[in-house]
Amino acid sequence: MPKRIITSIQAIGHRVxxxxxxxxxxxxxxxxxxxxxxxxxxxxxxxIREIYFVGVLSLIIILxxxxxxxxxxxxxxxxxxxxxxxxxxVGTLVALSLVRELGPVMSALLFxxxxxxxxxxxxxxxxATEQLSAMGMMAVDPIARIxxxxxxxxxxxxxxxxxxxxxxxxxxxxxxxxxxIGVDEGSFWSSMQNAVDFRYDIVNGVIKSCFFGVAVTAIAxxxxxxxxxxxxxxxxxxxxxxxxxxxxxxxxxxxxxxxMFRGVD
Amino acid sequence: MQRTIxxxxxxxxxxxxxxxxxxLGLKVGNLTTYNTGESYTxxxxxxxxxxxxxxAPVKSAGxxxxxxxDIQFSLETYDAVVTVGINAYYRFPKDTFASILTSGLLGEQxxxxxxxxxxxxxxxxxxxxxxxxxxxxxxxxxxFLFDKAAED
Numbered sequence: 356m357p358k359r360i361i362t363s364i365q366a367i368g369h370r371v372x373x374x375x376x377x378x379x380x381x382x383x384x385x386x387x388x389x390x391x392x393x394x395x396x397x398x399x400x401x402x403i404r405e406i407y408f409v410g411v412l413s414l415i416i417i418l419x420x421x422x423x424x425x426x427x428x429x430x431x432x433x434x435x436x437x438x439x440x441x442x443x444x445v446g447t448l449v450a451l452s453l454v455r456e457l458g459p460v461m462s463a464l465l466f467x468x469x470x471x472x473x474x475x476x477x478x479x480x481x482x483a484t485e486q487l488s489a490m491g492m493m494a495v496d497p498i499a500r501i502x503x504x505x506x507x508x509x510x511x512x513x514x515x516x517x518x519x520x521x522x523x524x525x526x527x528x529x530x531x532x533x534x535x536i537g538v539d540e541g542s543f544w545s546s547m548q549n550a551v552d553f554r555y556d557i558v559n560g561v562i563k564s565c566f567f568g569v570a571v572t573a574i575a576x577x578x579x580x581x582x583x584x585x586x587x588x589x590x591x592x593x594x595x596x597x598x599x600x601x602x603x604x605x606x607x608x609x610x611x612x613x614x615m616f617r618g619v620d
Numbered sequence: 621m622q623r624t625i626x627x628x629x630x631x632x633x634x635x636x637x638x639x640x641x642x643x644l645g646l647k648v649g650n651l652t653t654y655n656t657g658e659s660y661t662x663x664x665x666x667x668x669x670x671x672x673x674x675x676a677p678v679k680s681a682g683x684x685x686x687x688x689x690d691i692q693f694s695l696e697t698y699d700a701v702v703t704v705g706i707n708a709y710y711r712f713p714k715d716t717f718a719s720i721l722t723s724g725l726l727g728e729q730x731x732x733x734x735x736x737x738x739x740x741x742x743x744x745x746x747x748x749x750x751x752x753x754x755x756x757x758x759x760x761x762x763x764f765l766f767d768k769a770a771e772d
Contacts, residue, residue, distance in 0.1 A: 400623070407626045411633045450648050515637025522640040525648055544647070552675065553649040561641070 381577045388576065391496060392503040401504040402511070409470035409505070409572075410512030414519070416469055417462055421520035424457055425449060425527025433532055442532075443542035447550040449528030454551060454560045455616070458521035460608050463567035466513060467600035471575035474505050475596040478579025479589035487580075502576045509575070513568025514561050521560070559615045566607055571600045658708035659686065660744040664718045664731075669700045670754025672720055672729045678704050680733040685710045688731065704731060713738035719752030729754060 395402050432448040478501060481487050487497040525547075532538040551557065575596050582592035666672075669691065678686040686706035694701045706712070715736030722729050742748070 403627060403630050406630045406633065411629045414633065454644065454648065512633075515634065515640070518637055518640035518644060521648075522643050525644075547648055551649045553645055555675070557641075557644050557649050 391499040394499040395503040405508030421523030422527040425524030429528035429531035446543040446547035450547045453524040459564040462517040462520040474575040475579040479582035483584040509572030510568045514564040517564035659705040664748040668753040678731045711741045714740045717750045718748045720754035
C-alpha cells in the first residue's frame with residue numbers, strides 16, 4: 356500500500372517537473388526566435404508571404420464573425436435597454452464592449468483556431484518529414500528561415516484583424532439597431548462618440564491585441580517545432596495549440612484588463 | 621501563387637487594417653473633438669464632488685469646453701481640489717461660477733461653468749472662486765424628511 360502512494364506522488368511530481376521543463380523550453384525558444392528575427396526583417400518578402408497566409412486568408416472568418424457578434428450585441432442590448440427607455444445607449448454598449456473586449460479577444464480566439472493551428476501543423480509536418488533537419492544540413496537556420504517569419508506575420512496581422520473585427524461589429528450593431536429596429540441614427544453615433552475615448556478605449560484595445568498576437572503565434576510556432584515527428588504527434592500539437600492559446604488569451608485578457616481598466620480613475 | 625498577386629493582397633490587407641483603425645478613431649471614438657494640445661488649467665475647490673470622475677466633461681451652456689484632468693483631496697481646507705483643462709479657444713471671466721451637475725436623472729456628472737460679468741479673464745493656473753457642490757441624493761432626502769418633521 357505505501358508503495359502505491361509513493362508511486363502516485365511520484366507521478367504528480369513527474370508531471371509538474373515536466374510542465375515546468377516545457378515552459379522553460381518555450382521561453383528559451385521564444386528568446387531564440389526574437390534573436391534570430393533579424394533575417395526576416397532583412398528579407399521581408401518571407402514575412403509578406405506569411406502575412407498572406409495567416410492574415411489575408413483569415414479575413415473572411417474574422418469579418419463575418421465580427422458582423423454577427425455586432426448584430427447580436429445590438430439586438431440583445433436593445434432588448435434590455437428599451438426597458439429603461441435608453442435605447443439610444445445601444446451604440447455605446449456595442450462600441451465599448453467590442454473595442455475593449457470582444458474585438459481583441461474574439462478575433463484572437465478565431466485567429467488561434469484558424470491560423471495558429473495551421474502554423475503548428477505546417478511546422479510539425481516539416482519536422483516530421485525531416486525538412487527542418489535538411490535545412491540544418493544546408494547551414495540554413497530553420498528558426499530564422501521558417502519560424503521567425505511566421506511569428507512576425509502573426510504579430511503584425513493580429514491588431515489589424517482585431518480592428519477590422521471591431522469595425523464590422525460596430526457596423527453590425529448599427530445595421531440591427533438603426534436600420535432594422537429604428538433607433539435614432541444621430542443619438543446612436545453621438546452617444547457612442549461621447550463614451551468611447553481614443554486613448555483609453557481604442558489604444559488599450561490595440562495594445563491588448565498586440566499581446567494576444569505575440570502569445571498565440573509564439574505558442575503555435577513552439578508547439579509545431581516541439582511536436583513529436585509522427586502523424587499522431589502533429590495532431591496532438593495542433594490540438595494543444597488551440598487549447599493553450601485559448602487559455603492564454605483569456606488569462607492574459609484578465610491580467611491586461613485589470614491593469615488598464617481599474618474601475619476607478 | 622505569383623509574388624505580385626500576393627503582395628497586392630497583403631498590401632490591401634494592411635491598408636484595410638489601418639483604415640479600420642482610422643474609422644475606430646474618427647467615427648467610433650471622439651478623436652476629432654479630442655484636443656490634447658492647446659489648453660489651460662483652472663483649479664476649483666468643491667465641498668463635495670459626488671461621483672465626478674477624471675475625464676468628465678466641463679460644459680458651458682451645454683457645450684463641452686474642457687475636461688477634468690485631476691481630482692485631489694486637500695488636507696488644508698478638507699475639500700476636493702478639482703483641476704480642469706479648458707480648451708485655449710474658450711476664455712471665461714474671473715467671476716465664473718462652477719457647479720457640479722448631473723446629465724439626466726441617472727447620467728454622468730460634469731462641471732458646468734456659468735460665466736459672470738467680470739472684465740478680467742481667467743488665466744492658466746487660476747482658481748475658480750465661486751463653486752457649487754454636487755447634489756447628493758441622500759442629503760436631499762434627509763433634508764426633505766427633516767423639513768417635513770419640523771412642519772408637524
